[in-house]
Amino acid sequence: MTLSTEYDLHHHGDAEVGPGLVDLAVNVRTGTPPSWLRDRLVASLDDVAAYPDPTRATAAVAARHDRPVEEVVPTAGGAEAFVLLARALRPRHAVVVHPQFTEPEAALRAAGHAVDRVLLDGDLTLDPGAVPESADLVVVGNPTNPTSVRHPAGVLARLARPGRTLVVDEAFIDTAPGEPDSLADRGDLPGLVVLRSLTKTWGLAGLRVGYALAPAGLAEGLRAAAPPWSVSTPALVALEACSGPAARAEADAAARAMAADRDHLLAALRRIGGAEVRATPAASFVLVRTPGRSDVRERLRDRGLAVRRGDTFPGLDAEHVRIAVRAPEVTDRLVGELAEIL
Ligand SMILES: Cc1ncc(COP(=O)(O)O)c(C=O)c1O
Numbered sequence: 439m440t441l442s443t444e445y446d447l448h449h450h451g452d453a454e455v456g457p458g459l460v461d462l463a464v465n466v467r468t469g470t471p472p473s474w475l476r477d478r479l480v481a482s483l484d485d486v487a488a489y490p491d492p493t494r495a496t497a498a499v500a501a502r503h504d505r506p507v508e509e510v511v512p513t514a515g516g517a518e519a520f521v522l523l524a525r526a527l528r529p530r531h532a533v534v535v536h537p538q539f540t541e542p543e544a545a546l547r548a549a550g551h552a553v554d555r556v557l558l559d560g561d562l563t564l565d566p567g568a569v570p571e572s573a574d575l576v577v578v579g580n581p582t583n584p585t586s587v588r589h590p591a592g593v594l595a596r597l598a599r600p601g602r603t604l605v606v607d608e609a610f611i612d613t614a615p616g617e618p619d620s621l622a623d624r625g626d627l628p629g630l631v632v633l634r635s636l637t638k639t640w641g642l643a644g645l646r647v648g649y650a651l652a653p654a655g656l657a658e659g660l661r662a663a664a665p666p667w668s669v670s671t672p673a674l675v676a677l678e679a680c681s682g683p684a685a686r687a688e689a690d691a692a693a694r695a696m697a698a699d700r701d702h703l704l705a706a707l708r709r710i711g712g713a714e715v716r717a718t719p720a721a722s723f724v725l726v727r728t729p730g731r732s733d734v735r736e737r738l739r740d741r742g743l744a745v746r747r748g749d750t751f752p753g754l755d756a757e758h759v760r761i762a763v764r765a766p767e768v769t770d771r772l773v774g775e776l777a778e779i780l
Pocket of ligand 1: 514517583609635636646647648
């Protein structure tokens with residue numbers, strides 16, 4: 439289907455990487471999945487002759503977020519959740535807050551829904567007043583890809599109201615210790631759907647696993663919209679394993695280490711001229727603007743470094759690149775090359 443949009447909504451960071459390039463484009467945590475999780479996945483193969491049973495994983499997620507099991511829907515990643523929502527809902531006025539990950543809009547359009555964009559500007563923070571009152575579906579990312587901005591929970595909560603579905607994509611929320619500003623536990627907010635993914639923190643992009651937390655009625659609609667058994671047995675094993683306290687402590691430790699690496703990147707960027715950090719970053723990547731220079735991505739690529747282009751995101755242009763937080767030595771190489779280019 440042709441999307442009626444001038445942006446390539448299906449472009450992703452993995453298209454930027456290639457042989458011989460250092461990957462600063464993909465936001466999956468390096469060194470993942472951890473060995474204990476690999477072991478669990480390998481062991482799960484003993485059970486793949488049977489159809490998957492989501493009962494244990496669903497219960498683990500429900501316990502983690504203190505929600506009834508009826509409000510938990512395991513999904514084949516956040517990407518499947520976007521498609522299920524687009525199938526299950528009949529919005530009269532769907533609004534996607536941009537710049538953000540483009541698959542939610544793509545899924546809505548593919549299901550035949552018109553999409554209205556609210557474009558954030560300036561420091562890319564969200565003013566709830568910018569979302570039209572008539573919107574009966576609002577999609578926002580928190581923290582947002584590619585801006586790395588984390589919106590306060592209170593600001594997002596103000597968008598929830600009866601008669602509206604508010605979808606908050608929290609694929610990157612566990613990149614901060616303790617998951618501040620998560621709405622995952624807020625079963626009390628009307629129409630709130632929180633989407634989570636195991637892709638980034640656990641290095642499971644190829645496994646396809648995440649979940650939706652939604653009011654029971656909508657959760658039932660999402661289950662009905664899904665193909666049978668779309669979440670595999672290994673994916674469900676990972677979901678159960680990563681919902682426990684030990685995994686959460688590990689994610690928190692990884693988030694603390696990432697924050698130190700991000701400080702290193704920000705300090706290095708401050709020391710060079712011509713590259714401005716577009717917004718205060720809260721996630722495992724930084725959005726950088728190079729005013730007057732739209733060739734930075736290609737020039738970095740010439741020098742063996744892949745960063746994520748910004749111009750496929752509504753509201754951004756080719757003066758923007760998204761840079762993944764990496765170990766200090768990788769960052770130093772990147773910023774050194776960037777300084778020479780600029
Ligand atoms: C913000 C955001 N949400 C959701 C996803 C989808 O992730 P997955 O389908 O692997 O869970 C991505 C992937 O890049 C993302 O960046």
